[in-house]
Amino acid sequence: MSVLGPRVRQGPRPALSRRFVAEHEGRRRYADLASVAAVAPGRGWRRVQYWTFAGVSDIGTVGQLRESSLSYDLTVITARPMGWEAPKTRGHVHTAPGLPGMSYPELYEVLEGHAGFFVQDLRPGPRATVAKLIEASAGQVVLVSAGLHHSTLNLGSTRLVVADVICRDSADEYEELEAAHGLAYYIRADGGAEVNPRYRSVPDLERSVAGGQVPDVEGSLYEQLVERPASLEWLCRPVRSAPALTRDTVKRNQGTGFRSPDGLTD
């Protein structure tokens, strides 16, 4: 049986395709991103930069997916830049409530458009010792390892739609990146990169293109979550990530941007 995943209708206010519902819907305006944006919002402060649909399921599997330990979410990011900066999400790191120093990984899948996944560590200073921009197109899956701050950017000229699967036990922590005024690099709408001047030190930006397979991921994430949920349960295994990422952990996260699920329990 093939499971058709959700789509997002076109239009000024994106909406889920028929038969799909979300547990929570949200949106962020340019003004909501002021604390992490390179260019302060001017007259465009009210403009919605992206929409979120969390806990998405089709009406036939609502019960199954709401009781799942995993959440399937969608994010729709407009193609309109923020000044000279490429449109992006606010950015966060995952924490595990009740488990200090632990974090969860997250799987992303591009459904429409051309994405950039920015991942970095964040140390006091602020300083970063790893900063990567992984580009991905429709159909590609990217793993964001536990403990890394991350943001999704729209690097294309059309809207971007990405899906993600994340453990429901995970919580998003935004304040650390906001204290650093955003990512270690601001990515320009023309593709260039500017160092965030608030950082005391940053590494060279490592650029890569998603490729190959993420282990244990086959077909669309939605189909896999509905048909073979046990194959994604490793996303709910928290990984130790504090007080700071070790150099070894950073090394494992370099290269393709993928990390074997086997390594997630290290």
Ligand SMILES: [Fe+2]
């Ligand atoms: Fe996340």
